[in-house]
Amino acid sequence: MEDFNKTFQFVILNLTTIVPSNADNRTYGLSKEFRMELNTFKFCMLGIIGNTLAVFGLLANTLSIIVLRHRKMRSSTAYYLVTLAIYDNVILVAMVVFFGLPALYESMEPSILESYHFNYSYAMPIVYPVSLAAQMASIYTCVAFTIERYIAVCHPLHAANTCTKSRAKKAMLLIFLWSILYNIPRYFHYRVDTKWVDEKNRTQAIAKETEFGSDTVFRQVYLIYFQLIFMFLIPFSILMILNSALIRALRHSHQQRQQMSNSAAREHNLTIMLVAVIVLFLVCQFPSIIDNILMASTERGQLVSNMHYNKFYVMCTFMVEINSATNFIMYCVFGKKFRMVFLHIFGCKKGQRTLQYRSTLYNTRTNGLRSCDMEVSLV
Numbered sequence: 001m002e003d004f005n006k007t008f009q010f011v012i013l014n015l016t017t018i019v020p021s022n023a024d025n026r027t028y029g030l031s032k033e034f035r036m037e038l039n040t041f042k043f044c045m046l047g048i049i050g051n052t053l054a055v056f057g058l059l060a061n062t063l064s065i066i067v068l069r070h071r072k073m074r075s076s077t078a079y080y081l082v083t084l085a086i087y088d089n090v091i092l093v094a095m096v097v098f099f100g101l102p103a104l105y106e107s108m109e110p111s112i113l114e115s116y117h118f119n120y121s122y123a124m125p126i127v128y129p130v131s132l133a134a135q136m137a138s139i140y141t142c143v144a145f146t147i148e149r150y151i152a153v154c155h156p157l158h159a160a161n162t163c164t165k166s167r168a169k170k171a172m173l174l175i176f177l178w179s180i181l182y183n184i185p186r187y188f189h190y191r192v193d194t195k196w197v198d199e200k201n202r203t204q205a206i207a208k209e210t211e212f213g214s215d216t217v218f219r220q221v222y223l224i225y226f227q228l229i230f231m232f233l234i235p236f237s238i239l240m241i242l243n244s245a246l247i248r249a250l251r252h253s254h255q256q257r258q259q260m261s262n263s264a265a266r267e268h269n270l271t272i273m274l275v276a277v278i279v280l281f282l283v284c285q286f287p288s289i290i291d292n293i294l295m296a297s298t299e300r301g302q303l304v305s306n307m308h309y310n311k312f313y314v315m316c317t318f319m320v321e322i323n324s325a326t327n328f329i330m331y332c333v334f335g336k337k338f339r340m341v342f343l344h345i346f347g348c349k350k351g352q353r354t355l356q357y358r359s360t361l362y363n364t365r366t367n368g369l370r371s372c373d374m375e376v377s378l379v
Helices: 002-007 032-068 076-106 114-154 156-162 165-182 184-188 216-255 262-297 300-304 307-325 327-334 336-345
Strands: 190-197 202-209 355-364 368-378
Touching (some): 032 076, 032 336, 076 165, 114 165, 114 190, 262 327, 307 327
Antiparallel strands (some): 190 202
């Protein structure tokens, strides 16, 4: 048990692994040459590409919120996607604070980020738990709209009473409260100390674990078992099972596509878009699951002194950032209605005045079939 506890002494069991490098020294045991190689890799992946991706993601998620809040997009599903975009923006900000900018500093000498490097750990006790709450909320938001889509596609008779805007708002509120309450212990996990750096002739903020954060019960029960159950097993099992059912339903509906009505075709398109979002989520989050399993099953010293593992850890973080930044692309590629509303809002496509006719056929004694009750509408 003692070895088991040591294995988890420096483990950050969370999907995003959002934690400053000085709070989790993963480069322990690496030679100077390996450290330089790793810093260069982090500079490229998290510093250059990661920060660029974060800026794109923040802009894209903001555009998603604008489009999804349009009156033509208002639905229970749109409510879920708006909150998902908000949570993703919180995650991206945390990625920049704890990974992107520090990665730039490590490879820039002299660095314009020196003041930031010496002070960013002050954000640790607050931004760290907030970002983890946002990550948890984003996971369960994906679960919520997947359940709703499963009911709408596989049990359509229950959709009218279940897939409503009021129920979506209640679900989002419960997810928000649950994520905040669950992550309250995180606020007591770290504290910020300072140390004097002779080379720079100034103090540096250092995030360190508190006595509560280093407690054995807290680590084993909360950071290990609760994390595995509530962040991995429950949500990912639900997502994989329901997503498989949705994919089977999509294949079946594709065979009958010619017989679909317009409303059924729109539902089909929406389901494809949401399935694409969930598939992206599972693919991007899967490496982080492997990282946590490795940390749980392998002695810490063997991992943190291994260059391949350290690069894999950086890639896990980068994949989470990709997930938070690219949902907008999924909406544009797979969401026909989303594309149309986006083009309409930003003036990329002028609205066309088209006529839609609805007619009713009936029998007359003299002239056979005639039409009446014609409705004209402008779109």
